[in-house]
Amino acid sequence: MTDYIGIDFGGTNIKIGCFNSDMKLLWKTSIPTDADMGPQIVVDRMVETIKTAASKNNTPLETIKAVGIGAPGPAKYTQGILIRCANLPKFTNTPISKMLSDSLGKPVILDNDANAACLGEFVAGAGKNIKNMVFFTLGTGIGSGIISDGKLLHGSGDNAAELGHTIVNINGRQCNCGQKGCSEAYASASHTAARAAEAIEKGEESSLKDVLKKKGKITCKDVFEHSGKGDKLAKRITEETAEVLGVLCVNALHFSEPEKIVFAGGMIAAGKPLLDRIKYYFNQHIWKIKKEDTLEICFATIGEDAGIIGAAALAKESARI
Amino acid sequence: MTDYIGIDFGGTNIKIGCFNSDMKLLWKTSIPTDADMGPQIVVDRMVETIKTAASKNNTPLETIKAVGIGAPGPAKYTQGILIRCANLPKFTNTPISKMLSDSLGKPVILDNDANAACLGEFVAGAGKNIKNMVFFTLGTGIGSGIISDGKLLHGSGDNAAELGHTIVNINGRQCNCGQKGCSEAYASASHTAARAAEAIEKGEESSLKDVLKKKGKITCKDVFEHSGKGDKLAKRITEETAEVLGVLCVNALHFSEPEKIVFAGGMIAAGKPLLDRIKYYFNQHIWKIKKEDTLEICFATIGEDAGIIGAAALAKESARI
Numbered sequence: 210m211t212d213y214i215g216i217d218f219g220g221t222n223i224k225i226g227c228f229n230s231d232m233k234l235l236w237k238t239s240i241p242t243d244a245d246m247g248p249q250i251v252v253d254r255m256v257e258t259i260k261t262a263a264s265k266n267n268t269p270l271e272t273i274k275a276v277g278i279g280a281p282g283p284a285k286y287t288q289g290i291l292i293r294c295a296n297l298p299k300f301t302n303t304p305i306s307k308m309l310s311d312s313l314g315k316p317v318i319l320d321n322d323a324n325a326a327c328l329g330e331f332v333a334g335a336g337k338n339i340k341n342m343v344f345f346t347l348g349t350g351i352g353s354g355i356i357s358d359g360k361l362l363h364g365s366g367d368n369a370a371e372l373g374h375t376i377v378n379i380n381g382r383q384c385n386c387g388q389k390g391c392s393e394a395y396a397s398a399s400h401t402a403a404r405a406a407e408a409i410e411k412g413e414e415s416s417l418k419d420v421l422k423k424k425g426k427i428t429c430k431d432v433f434e435h436s437g438k439g440d441k442l443a444k445r446i447t448e449e450t451a452e453v454l455g456v457l458c459v460n461a462l463h464f465s466e467p468e469k470i471v472f473a474g475g476m477i478a479a480g481k482p483l484l485d486r487i488k489y490y491f492n493q494h495i496w497k498i499k500k501e502d503t504l505e506i507c508f509a510t511i512g513e514d515a516g517i518i519g520a521a522a523l524a525k526e527s528a529r530i
Numbered sequence: 531m532t533d534y535i536g537i538d539f540g541g542t543n544i545k546i547g548c549f550n551s552d553m554k555l556l557w558k559t560s561i562p563t564d565a566d567m568g569p570q571i572v573v574d575r576m577v578e579t580i581k582t583a584a585s586k587n588n589t590p591l592e593t594i595k596a597v598g599i600g601a602p603g604p605a606k607y608t609q610g611i612l613i614r615c616a617n618l619p620k621f622t623n624t625p626i627s628k629m630l631s632d633s634l635g636k637p638v639i640l641d642n643d644a645n646a647a648c649l650g651e652f653v654a655g656a657g658k659n660i661k662n663m664v665f666f667t668l669g670t671g672i673g674s675g676i677i678s679d680g681k682l683l684h685g686s687g688d689n690a691a692e693l694g695h696t697i698v699n700i701n702g703r704q705c706n707c708g709q710k711g712c713s714e715a716y717a718s719a720s721h722t723a724a725r726a727a728e729a730i731e732k733g734e735e736s737s738l739k740d741v742l743k744k745k746g747k748i749t750c751k752d753v754f755e756h757s758g759k760g761d762k763l764a765k766r767i768t769e770e771t772a773e774v775l776g777v778l779c780v781n782a783l784h785f786s787e788p789e790k791i792v793f794a795g796g797m798i799a800a801g802k803p804l805l806d807r808i809k810y811y812f813n814q815h816i817w818k819i820k821k822e823d824t825l826e827i828c829f830a831t832i833g834e835d836a837g838i839i840g841a842a843a844l845a846k847e848s849a850r851i
Contacts, residue, residue, distance in 0.1 A: 357685075362683075364678075365662040365789045366787060370785070371785075375781040377697055459696070460696040466690035496707040497707070
């Protein structure tokens with residue numbers, strides 16, 4: 210029987226999962242977001258899907274205790290209101306929690322998508338059996354979440370854990386956020402690709418030149434692939450990305466001292482070679498006055514279900530209060 | 531009547547304060563540490579002082595509920611053991627909590643001195659009535675503490691909140707800790723002075739040259755004073771210190787999103803001119819996608835009593851558990 214519903218609300222797809230009281234995933238589905246239809250229609254479709262899901266699990270709607278949603282920010286999470294999402298323009302100032310709650314008659318809790326994925330990894334993945342964790346999703350940007358003493362760290366206005374925008378190189382490379390020298394401005398997938406493209410435009414030789422010519426753009430995957438094949442420029446860009454991520458781990462350790470730092474997101478498809486270089490640079494940059502023998506840097510283990518698991522964990526936590 | 535004892539255990543002096551259940555300071559004293567006498571004698575003198583303090587407040591020793599100590603790290607705080615303090619060589623691996631507890635028959639709780647001062651400011655100073663705060667002490671090094679959702683953030687091994695060693699300039703200036711580009715390597719009092727001395731040694735012109743000649747060294751205070759008088763080099767060094775502290779505030783905001791960032795320590799004697807420049811650089815470096823109208827950057831308000839107040843607050847918290 211379904212106790213909790215976890216929703217991973219994305220710009221392209223909405224993933225919905227049904228969980229029992231032990232947080233076992235009973236059933237899941239994914240529907241297109243069709244964000245252009247506007248908030249009411251999208252919410253109605255979510256409600257329909259939840260009702261279908263409940264019936265598939267022989268669960269009377271009444272027995273569902275709470276619903277959790279992970280959504281892109283910025284948002285007023287404690288109030289359950291999406292402020293403005295780049296990929297969801299019609300959802301500006303949408304009280305999504307209240308809309309869902311009114312339709313379902315259930316408590317609905319909203320959090321940042323990176324926080325939800327972080328919590329998912331924490332309860333069911335790489336973070337099992339620890340109490341302090343820092344989580345990074347490496348994609349277009351660098352999302353992050355912090356678990357401190359077993360709980361998500363939210364900050365005074367629900368916008369803590371924006372580690373992608375901590376500055377690692379004062380007055381360095383321009384970031385999309387307006388700051389200079391953010392870790393994201395070097396080490397996200399899009400900035401890794403952009404740094405390669407910029408170097409080529411400046412005249413550097415690289416096997417990526419042909420890719421740029423053929424496809425009109427370079428992806429982070431291209432950079433990593435050509436690095437693996439020995440291209441000098443691609444290798445330098447890849448090393449710089451790993452170095453910034455290593456420094457980000459140093460800073461995360463000095464902030465909240467987690468037992469584990471967990472990387473997730475599209476970029477970790479690069480696998481062990483990337484993880485090994487991040488660890489290498491962490492060890493290069495970390496202080497020498499204390500031996501850091503307790504921190505583990507690793508990849509996420511539960512993949513794309515982290516979002517719905519984390520959202521359901523939020524629901525479970527809120528239902529307990 | 532005294533309910534809690536707060537001890538600020540320093541390399542030179544030990545400050546001891548008596549507090550009632552409302553955390554009102556009833557009596558305080560300071561005794562020389564005389565660290566060379568070794569742990570047992572020092573602890574015996576602390577016990578004597580606590581007994582004297584209790585009698586001065588007409589407090590039978592039995593009514594004291596708990597004792598808190600703030601001491602320099604690194605230490606195993608939860609176990610109450612000092613590992614090694616630079617200024618207390620005879621206190622290596624000293625189980626100070628157990629020694630005091632055995633003598634007094636009271637629970638004794640140990641924490642980092644920066645954490646204790648942070649908690650002191652939080653309960654009785656600049657942090658009153660908020661729930662999230664980041665605290666910096668600007669002295670020889672940069673100490674720090676983080677209050678998240680009303681509680682000190684300790685991390686997995688009691689060594690969280692080492693923000694002075696977060697890297698703001700990848701592969702930048704060498705720090706004493708072994709890392710490169712730490713905020714402390716630029717913006718602590720000693721590194722501010724060192725940067726000025728290095729610039730003069732490289733041949734830069736400055737009114738600080740005479741100070742170096744006369745005193746054989748430059749202090750941070752000298753740099754700030756000569757900056758105020760218009761010396762170009764001193765001004766540049768002062769601005770760089772303020773800029774790094776501004777960036778440290780940006781990073782602290784993106785980590786734990788405090789309502790307030792509070793600066794304490796010897797360096798804040800520089801007053802409003804320094805605070806204004808830190809705020810200026812914070813505003814220069816902070817992102818533009820979200821207006822940061824809620825964060826307040828300010829100086830600590832309770833001065834040198836923060837250590838004993840915070841230590842007593844630790845005692846009160848531990849007694850409640």
